[in-house]
Amino acid sequence: MAKLSLTVNGRSYSVEADPETPLLYILSDDLQLNGPKFGCGLSQCGACTVLLDGEPVRSCVTPVSEAAGLEVISIEGLGTPEDPHPIQRAFIEEQAVQCGYCISGIMLYGKTFIDRNPNASEQEIVESLTGLLCRCHAHVRMVRALKRYAQEVRA
Amino acid sequence: MRPDNSPMTTDALAALEKAGFSRRGFLKGAGALIVGFRMTGGAVKLAAQTAPGVPLDRVDSWVAIAQDESVTGYSGKCEFGQGFETVQYQLIAEELSVPLDRVKLIYCDTSVTPDQGVTSGSQSHMAEFGPSGLRQALATAREALFRMAADQLKVPVDQLTVQDGIVSVKSDPSRQMSYGQLVGGNKFNLALNSRAVPKDPAQYTILGTSVPRFDLPAKVTGQAQYVQHVRLPGMLHGKVVRPPSVGAKVVKVDESSVKSLPGNVRVVVKNDFVGVVADKEWQAIQAADALQVQWSDGVALPAQPDLYDYMRKQPSRDAYTVLSADVDQMLGQAARVVRATYLHPYQMHGSLGSSCAVADVKGSGADATATIWSATQGVYPQRDSAAMVLGIPRDKVRVIFVEGSGCYGINGADTVSYDAALLSQAVGRPVRVQFSRKDEMTGGENYGPAYVVDLKAGLDDKGQIIAWDYESWTLSKGGRPNATTPGNIITGALAGFATPALVPARGNPPANFGNNGNAAPAYGSGCVGATCGGTGTIRSERVLTHTIASPFFTGPLRSPSRLQNTFANESFIDEVAAAVKADPVQYRLRHLSDPRLIDVLNAAASAAKWDTRASPKPGNAKTGIVTGRGISCVLYEGDNGYCALVAEVEVDQGSGLVTVKRLVISQDSGPVSNPDGLRNQMEGGVLQGMSRALREEVRWGDQAIASTHWRTYPVFQFGEPLPVVETVLINRPDKPHMGAGECTITTAASAIANAIFDATGARLRQVPFTARRVLEALGAR
Ligand code: FES
Ligand code: FES
Numbered sequence: 056m057a058k059l060s061l062t063v064n065g066r067s068y069s070v071e072a073d074p075e076t077p078l079l080y081i082l083s084d085d086l087q088l089n090g091p092k093f094g095c096g097l098s099q100c101g102a103c104t105v106l107l108d109g110e111p112v113r114s115c116v117t118p119v120s121e122a123a124g125l126e127v128i129s130i131e132g133l134g135t136p137e138d139p140h141p142i143q144r145a146f147i148e149e150q151a152v153q154c155g156y157c158i159s160g161i162m163l164y165g166k167t168f169i170d171r172n173p174n175a176s177e178q179e180i181v182e183s184l185t186g187l188l189c190r191c192h193a194h195v196r197m198v199r200a201l202k203r204y205a206q207e208v209r210a
Numbered sequence: 211m212r213p214d215n216s217p218m219t220t221d222a223l224a225a226l227e228k229a230g231f232s233r234r235g236f237l238k239g240a241g242a243l244i245v246g247f248r249m250t251g252g253a254v255k256l257a258a259q260t261a262p263g264v265p266l267d268r269v270d271s272w273v274a275i276a277q278d279e280s281v282t283g284y285s286g287k288c289e290f291g292q293g294f295e296t297v298q299y300q301l302i303a304e305e306l307s308v309p310l311d312r313v314k315l316i317y318c319d320t321s322v323t324p325d326q327g328v329t330s331g332s333q334s335h336m337a338e339f340g341p342s343g344l345r346q347a348l349a350t351a352r353e354a355l356f357r358m359a360a361d362q363l364k365v366p367v368d369q370l371t372v373q374d375g376i377v378s379v380k381s382d383p384s385r386q387m388s389y390g391q392l393v394g395g396n397k398f399n400l401a402l403n404s405r406a407v408p409k410d411p412a413q414y415t416i417l418g419t420s421v422p423r424f425d426l427p428a429k430v431t432g433q434a435q436y437v438q439h440v441r442l443p444g445m446l447h448g449k450v451v452r453p454p455s456v457g458a459k460v461v462k463v464d465e466s467s468v469k470s471l472p473g474n475v476r477v478v479v480k481n482d483f484v485g486v487v488a489d490k491e492w493q494a495i496q497a498a499d500a501l502q503v504q505w506s507d508g509v510a511l512p513a514q515p516d517l518y519d520y521m522r523k524q525p526s527r528d529a530y531t532v533l534s535a536d537v538d539q540m541l542g543q544a545a546r547v548v549r550a551t552y553l554h555p556y557q558m559h560g561s562l563g564s565s566c567a568v569a570d571v572k573g574s575g576a577d578a579t580a581t582i583w584s585a586t587q588g589v590y591p592q593r594d595s596a597a598m599v600l601g602i603p604r605d606k607v608r609v610i611f612v613e614g615s616g617c618y619g620i621n622g623a624d625t626v627s628y629d630a631a632l633l634s635q636a637v638g639r640p641v642r643v644q645f646s647r648k649d650e651m652t653g654g655e656n657y658g659p660a661y662v663v664d665l666k667a668g669l670d671d672k673g674q675i676i677a678w679d680y681e682s683w684t685l686s687k688g689g690r691p692n693a694t695t696p697g698n699i700i701t702g703a704l705a706g707f708a709t710p711a712l713v714p715a716r717g718n719p720p721a722n723f724g725n726n727g728n729a730a731p732a733y734g735s736g737c738v739g740a741t742c743g744g745t746g747t748i749r750s751e752r753v754l755t756h757t758i759a760s761p762f763f764t765g766p767l768r769s770p771s772r773l774q775n776t777f778a779n780e781s782f783i784d785e786v787a788a789a790v791k792a793d794p795v796q797y798r799l800r801h802l803s804d805p806r807l808i809d810v811l812n813a814a815a816s817a818a819k820w821d822t823r824a825s826p827k828p829g830n831a832k833t834g835i836v837t838g839r840g841i842s843c844v845l846y847e848g849d850n851g852y853c854a855l856v857a858e859v860e861v862d863q864g865s866g867l868v869t870v871k872r873l874v875i876s877q878d879s880g881p882v883s884n885p886d887g888l889r890n891q892m893e894g895g896v897l898q899g900m901s902r903a904l905r906e907e908v909r910w911g912d913q914a915i916a917s918t919h920w921r922t923y924p925v926f927q928f929g930e931p932l933p934v935v936e937t938v939l940i941n942r943p944d945k946p947h948m949g950a951g952e953c954t955i956t957t958a959a960s961a962i963a964n965a966i967f968d969a970t971g972a973r974l975r976q977v978p979f980t981a982r983r984v985l986e987a988l989g990a991r
Contacts, residue, residue, distance in 0.1 A: 087439075089436065092438060094563050094615070094647075130432040135433070136427035146430045155426070155429030155434060158430055181929060185927070186927065186928070190560055190561060193890065194932055195897070196890065196893065
């Protein structure tokens, strides 16, 4: 057990944990966040995605010790139902969700890529999501939502 | 879950108590128990409340109107991402003429919602819009409200009108009363009236429009609480330790192997059920990994490559869907007989999130109570079967649905609920069990079963089909649990409950035509005795299914049997069309009689700009990349939604890789409740169907399942070329409601196989169409 300081969605936390504990369990069980979710635990699906100093990572295979001292952002950190982030608004406007379990991966990988490449083509956007799964197969709408977000970033 | 979903406030708790919830012993003084209960809006005085039994025939079981004018609906149909929660909001607002934001919905909780069985099988629309569902309760309530208003305002009912929950006199709108005033904090105290007249769908203003999903703002901002997020005070984390091979039994569990691990590890064993509990999730994972269990050998499994031959040779339970007396005679006198065999593998539901549940089992003996938070499709069946597993009376068990990852049928949701319940009972604390990916794929799911389908068609000298002969073999073990069969799912069986054995039996001629599994083709007249229930013209049909014992647990998978049978039937009609050099759409039309099926077929073909000609496509080279188009159509379950699909594919004849370029789907499910929601279901269904057609197959070795994660059970992923998906809706406000969520998935494999044939002249008769199988088929041209 070790004492670790975490900054998550702009707030500081101190947690006591085995430093090897995957970050996901700390976020979900200890900090009670619902955004990053357990899908596979094997870095195969993306449901657990968070941003670590601005880079999307799979929190199911990231030891919490690696996150200490860095800034962690989950989808909760982007916006709220009352005041959604533009990318969240794009997903609502396109109704681009079914169960929503996969959303952290699609949203955070998509956002990171589009913020850096606002002029990306549809194909490039799709490719930036390589390795992510949505088992409701809401792919078509999700890509539409990301294109809408890209439009907004460009504007 | 509503956007403002949050743990219960004390206000809301007080309101619940007032409304009679405190009568339920297991709720006493246990505020945390209601975490995850979908209740919004703070302190709401509920005017009416359902009795513990929640009788289906009482209006108060379905709807309550509070003095603050809020309307609360209670329903047994749950949300899995299919959008039916939003449709139910629309239905309540529409039928009672109140604004959507005044509506609340509480669904799938055995202590407060009516027992509507399971949310499955595209039955939700039929149930809630049917003669004994939510709509009928609302219509009864509406008529009662009008009667109350007529009394109070002293005018005849037909002089009244309603808007936004205010009933007023037509000639003098200043004379009015609100629903809240009329009900005055009371119950309706009324039986459901089967003669109450629901609104005419032609008058709908809320149903039939694309109301945005209520659950999405919370889902996209990470606020939504899934069952994975139910967190109770004092809750521990459990993990299961499953047998390493199918059918292995516990020989010895060495508890000392985890003694030194942190987290107050406890080991729980009940027959062959093994689990561990620890303070923290990570500790429980490590303990489950470290626990030394000696298992017996598993049972011998049929070698995977021989599965389909093996299936034909086992003792079977047989059933006829239709059996015309003259099939052999017609085949004998046919000018030509076309034959083919189709193979479909076991497939997983493959939910993205591994299943999870939380249980809190308290006390023992007669005083025991249990609360289970579960993403089950059926809270009541789970309540009853979990009561058996726990050995406590069913009225002491409460099951509260909390949404999980989309399920597509019976994934691990029920079995993990038993796991959590058994562990909680053993340790006397609330326990959360989160499956690992391997737990879900090898020890959680009831797979969709494999199928072998032999088809024969007899043709006359004009190429018209005069006889259709279907014979199939499939497998079964377990299924959905009900009150007496916890052994239908894995944990129940491990804990010692028998899985009902499959009893071989000869099939009898059917008493009536029920094409529930889509085993009969769309082109048969479905005549049994004097009545014909089919959608086609072929009068001579035999449809015989043999079911054998499965080595693996099986259960409904979107869409059970229809997926496999529609692949076979809709591929075969294409083969026959090609054999007589007919256009696949025209040839289908030659054998169809149902105008609605004809309409969806034409709608998809015309939206796709179908070019009318026989397959394969003339002029395509035998090498390199070629393109083609294929079609498929079905009346789902014989009475539950029409759809048709055109698939356009590209086949790389060098590598065997198939890329689907475009999917055009049409659907007629009667009145469309939410056009955008329906499109969402059609799109997701057809893409999941494409994934199943191209990639998915459960694999196993000598004794164990080898598909343990997404690399060994590959599915269609982001990053792969995404087809263009187009949808065509046929709205029929004058027809009864039908299912919407499961039609398109059943047509994907056949439309794609037919498109591959069109492109290459090679026929794919075995799902999935992997590159290797495509190359084999190309080689066999
Ligand atoms: S849960 Fe982390 S990638 Fe699947
Ligand atoms: S929306 Fe269900 S997994 Fe993506």
